[in-house]
Amino acid sequence: MKKAIQFGAGNIGRGFIGALLAEAGYHVVFADVNEAVIDKINADGTYTVHVMDVTCREEKITNISGVNSTTDAVLEEITQAEVITTAVGLVVLPRIAPAIAKGITMRMERGITDCLNIIACENAIKASSQLKAAVYEILDEKGKAYADQYVGFPDCSVDRIVPPVKSENFIDVVVENYYEWNVEQASFKGEIPAIKGMNLADNLMAYIERKLFTLNTGHAITSYLGYLKGYHTVDESIGDEKIYETVKAAMQESGAGLIEKYGFDREAHMAYIEKIIGRFRNHYLEDDVARVGREPLRKLSATDRLVKPTMTAVGYGLPVEHLLIGIGAALHYDNAADQQSVELQAKIKENGVRAAFSEISGVTDAAILDKVVEKYDNIKAYL
Structure with missing residues (x-):
């Protein structure tokens, strides 16, 4: 057998x-x-x-x-x-x-x-x-x-x-x-x-980045915003109209970068985004925002779900305002039960948001770093 x-x-x-x-x-x-x-x-x-x-x-x-x-x-x-x-x-x-x-x-x-x-x-x-x-x-x-x-x-x-x-x-x-x-x-x-x-x-990389820039990006931003707003699950978080609007806009920004990079059909990709958001609403799964948001240092690294789609879109001269809100929310993730969260907050306390994020993500673009700090400082306005 x-x-x-x-x-x-x-x-x-x-x-x-x-x-x-x-x-x-x-x-x-x-x-x-x-x-x-x-x-x-x-x-x-x-x-x-x-x-x-x-x-x-x-x-x-x-x-x-x-x-x-x-x-x-x-x-x-x-x-x-x-x-x-x-x-x-x-x-x-x-x-x-x-x-x-x-x-x-x-x-x-x-x-x-x-x-x-x-x-x-x-x-x-x-x-x-x-x-x-x-x-x-x-x-x-x-x-x-x-x-x-x-x-x-x-x-x-x-x-x-x-x-x-x-x-x-x-x-x-x-x-x-x-x-x-x-x-x-x-x-x-x-x-x-x-x-x-x-x-x-x-063309596996197209599939990998489609998933990373869509499901993983949207999932993470939903969780970080939901965590900050006191929600416990992904479906609760995406049910919040303000979070939904931010997450969808961020996924559209990451999608615009994918469309430029791989030549995806725009209409088909927008439909894919809608399908992914629909999955977030599945209340049967009871998906904990702390589980989805865990290991923020990894999720904020250069090749992962927040920074890579952002910098890809930036490389094509595309807007990334809502992706940056997601990064700002991730930098606020403070969960004593998550070792990477503890390390993240220690880095921010010791070096400040700008230097900590630059170290974790490898981002050196001054304009992007300025915007990340701005989103971090004003995160309550997006909740």
Whole structure:
């Protein structure tokens, strides 16, 4: 039977990629450090994905098992797998690289010439390439030559809202109906696996930035403004007319940059924006603004959802007033339970908004820095 390994048995791993792999006929091995989740997966051999949207349904996921990703048992699984996917978070990716490198070495030592494709399904640009770099740092020259021939690392973009909703069975998961999984076709090694729901893409960067500049940008700004206004969930926040108007305008500004960069059809992209905002209104998901807004240092970095769309639009001479409001709101994010938020506020207190933002984002354009400070100082006017 076909085997796939899903590193990360959290909500996204179970509710999105792992579920698609199981439905495509793979035996899915969930690899994680959470012993309670792994034990429950092995005991039950099944869980339920609750699709909560305009219409609701349940999907039973079967033919699964679990393994502790820090033990040698995961190496044997890697020797038998056709596909490896991840949903562990960008920070954790380098931590699973040693196991993957050891598994690749074992495949080489056993003379396995079946191809293995490893797809990092993270909320980041070129996550598979980043994982590949971490794996190749560990492989010796023979291992690298083997991987060059038999191991693919296709980059991808993923899009599905999977909030941490509690259910009676703690491995069941709640998801929205909508999802996208776009995978770079040219980077596969060997025969491309047939997985329903996986879209093979030629121009992956266009898909990545469309999602980053639209869903991620709008989601973040909704959350930061909602947090400042005392809302708890994304649907509550976007239900506020003033927040809605700011978020939509910011997404249109980021969209204008995308249209210039990739030649997207303007009408189609505006319709895509409306679809994304509609997803924010899904009250079934109860998506916590603190969850969506977490790790503000990462979200304010040069390549992420606030600064990159802003600077892309600036590069084409386009307006960015509402994107800058979003940045100003993010700089106000003060959550003692979020370590990056604590660090952010410490930087602002020590160096001031202008210097702190410039350090975090890499932005040196004086006019943009002035406007960020202005939006930060006047943030209450936008709430």
